[in-house]
Amino acid sequence: MPDNTYAKLVLSQIESLTGTIDVLRNDILFVRQEIAEIKAREDKVTELKEWKQRIDEIASPPQLNRLINEVEELQKFKTKAITVFAVAQSLMAVLVGMAKIVI
Secondary structure: OHHHHHHHHHHHHHHHHHHHHHHHHHHHHHHHHHHHHHHHHHHHHHHHHHHHHHHHHHOOHHHHHHHHHHHHHHHHHHHHHHHHHHHHHHHHHHHHHHHHHHO
């Protein structure tokens, strides 16, 4: 009889260990997935870092900022120039129309 009790005790311990091993496997799987996600993020960070270095070789951030400001100024100038041209053309059309009426 003691052998049977010992066998049941060993069997129960083995079942407990099996359950624990399954939990550990699931935890390891979760950790591996997390590691894969972290590696993917690291790859993206590396790519961004390399991209920034390439951009910095072409133009520094202050240079890019100055370029943006200059483009904005040119756009404003373009708008003003087109407006002035349109007003001048309108005045010329009115003057030509008035000249035809007078003559």
